[in-house]
Amino acid sequence: YGAESSIALSGNPASIANRVSYFCNFRGPSLAVDTMCSSSLTSIHLACQSLRQNECQVAVAGGVNVSVHPNKYIMLSQGRFLSSKGRCESFGEGGDGYVPGEGVGAVLLKPLARAVADGDRIYGVIKGSALNHGGKTNGYTVPNPNAQADVIGRALREAGVDPRTISYVEAHGTGTSLGDPIEIAGLSKAFQQDPSEEAYCAIGSAKSNIGHAESAAGIAGVTKVLLQLQHGELAPSLHVQQTNPHIDFSQTPFTVQRELDVWERPRVDGQIVPRRAGISSFGAGGANAHLILEEYREPDLTREKMNEPNEQNGQNEVPGMIVLSAKNEERLVVQACQLRDALRTGQSSWKVREIAYTLQTGREAMEVRLGVLAQTMEELLAKLDSYVEQVGQAEPAGKGNLYYQGHVKQGQEHPGWLTDEEDMKENVKRWLSQGRYEHVLDAWSRGAVIQWMELYGDNRQQHPRP
CATH class of the missing domain: 3.40.47.10 (Thiolase/Chalcone synthase)
Structure with missing residues (x-):
């Protein structure tokens, strides 16, 4: 040089x-x-x-x-x-x-x-x-x-x-x-x-x-x-x-x-x-x-608390709100397949709420989003199967309440309560108290910012997931 x-x-x-x-x-x-x-x-x-x-x-x-x-x-x-x-x-x-x-x-x-x-x-x-x-x-x-x-x-x-x-x-x-x-x-x-x-x-x-x-x-x-x-x-x-x-x-x-x-x-x-x-x-x-x-040895009480009903929200049966996101739909399908396959091999020891918390708080929320409500591992697997099978259809048949899919652009095109953090906190609090969990996932899939950690109080623990 x-x-x-x-x-x-x-x-x-x-x-x-x-x-x-x-x-x-x-x-x-x-x-x-x-x-x-x-x-x-x-x-x-x-x-x-x-x-x-x-x-x-x-x-x-x-x-x-x-x-x-x-x-x-x-x-x-x-x-x-x-x-x-x-x-x-x-x-x-x-x-x-x-x-x-x-x-x-x-x-x-x-x-x-x-x-x-x-x-x-x-x-x-x-x-x-x-x-x-x-x-x-x-x-x-x-x-x-x-x-x-x-x-x-x-x-x-x-x-x-x-x-x-x-x-x-x-x-x-x-x-x-x-x-x-x-x-x-x-x-x-x-x-x-x-x-x-x-x-x-x-x-x-x-x-x-x-x-x-x-x-x-x-x-x-x-x-x-x-x-x-x-x-x-x-x-x-x-x-x-x-x-x-x-x-x-x-x-x-x-x-x-x-x-x-x-x-x-x-x-x-x-x-x-x-x-x-x-x-x-x-x-x-x-x-x-x-x-x-x-080594870190997790107290048994931590996992027991994680899977208890969320008494703060007054609910006895709080479903897991599973969230996945990617840069485009092709990668979102890959994410869904990876999670589904991992659950099938390790589902005996995994809890739906643990998976939900980890995916909500341990992953970056990207543009293309998918939300799934599930009480049990079997329900979660069935809904992931349904999403993967219906990808590419102009209007997925029977989508119903199986999953909630959207793009951040949807929220950007309709600014207001969807993107205002304080308003969203109040909406989420009201929806949870009324048991309308699908509203939370629907809003998130369209770009809303959800303060997931506040939903769990002290009962939270991340676990390694795909």
């Missing part, structure tokens, strides 16, 4: 975060974090700090890593960082380097009390996190096991948990002959296990599966742990037929997770404790991060 070129390329790292804030109209702190391999875990730690200091109410934190220029591989080859076998052999015999991976990930963070109050789908709870640096070592890229032990210990103390209650560690685990033994030494020092105790904590690394995502490595580890919590299973760490001979796992609390297994809740001092995991992310320049994640 010579001086005569009239095209300038912008490569400012700040835009990674700032453009997201610009696009979404976020007003809180907007930071691009670079601590090399620990960047994304560091960003989660900093986001938690901003939430605690009330700098923001909700935070998005994560990382992205792409390899777009050969200079990166030239540098890694010259430094002998790359695996000669084309794979990350985390804690395995013969590991001599890593394989770069590409990826992107992010998490939406809220204070736990607010997430519960908002009825959000909670995938896990961050109990504590910590950052530090290794200081002066034998070389710029040589890890410091004492610093690693310190950052892990600080995270455990902040979380207020006993190391014995940690049943899984998502390790940094790049698969190098030097780095892996140092990491295990730091972990063992932080956990302070009695040598007479048997190993009680599984350990693994996503790098053996997807490579080292570098700046996105931390969010990759967090994502893996959240998925393991969701499914109650521990995924295997690959390429560990034989462990690194420089690591004596018999003198540590850890055992490498080599196969898919159930993630049992541990018993400590006679008490069953929640599933908890530690996640490590260590930057090549010495910047260390560690995070403690715990």
Whole structure:
């Protein structure tokens, strides 16, 4: 790119975060974090700090890593960082380097009390996190096991948990002959296990599966742990037929997770404790991060309340108001088919009101809309079938009260009560008190703004749906 070129390329790292804030109209702190391999875990730690200091109410934190220029591989080859076998052999015999991976990930963070109050789908709870640096070592890229032990210990103390209650560690685990033994030494020092105790904590690394995502490595580890919590299973760490001979796992609390297994809740001092995991992310320049994640266990009372009749509206039989929307009718049909198919495979554990609340409050309302009233899962399936079968007909036969379909343009062409938020609140309140739920769906399908959350009070909980 010579001086005569009239095209300038912008490569400012700040835009990674700032453009997201610009696009979404976020007003809180907007930071691009670079601590090399620990960047994304560091960003989660900093986001938690901003939430605690009330700098923001909700935070998005994560990382992205792409390899777009050969200079990166030239540098890694010259430094002998790359695996000669084309794979990350985390804690395995013969590991001599890593394989770069590409990826992107992010998490939406809220204070736990607010997430519960908002009825959000909670995938896990961050109990504590910590950052530090290794200081002066034998070389710029040589890890410091004492610093690693310190950052892990600080995270455990902040979380207020006993190391014995940690049943899984998502390790940094790049698969190098030097780095892996140092990491295990730091972990063992932080956990302070009695040598007479048997190993009680599984350990693994996503790098053996997807490579080292570098700046996105931390969010990759967090994502893996959240998925393991969701499914109650521990995924295997690959390429560990034989462990690194420089690591004596018999003198540590850890055992490498080599196969898919159930993630049992541990018993400590006679008490069953929640599933908890530690996640490590260590930057090549010495910047260390560690995070403690715990499963979220929804109180049984929450689900029972969610499916109780809505006493606020004085109704004994309040139907579910199912709402779907899309950019055009073709995509709306796809949405309806996806929901119908998902219900047929998982309907035994799903409740109509849970589905209604999730679709009302957890999806963006687009231009083309469909509303369905249903008391039971069978009724909902039948009405979705009817909509799908009659799509494309000039005047659907027998549409009746099966479903309510419309376009936002209908409301824009008839401004007034349909688009006035305060008037709509009063109308909705009156319709609900009179049991005229079809009026609510009809108005929504034509572009009305409905304050869905106000219909549920404290009895609300989002669940994963198509």
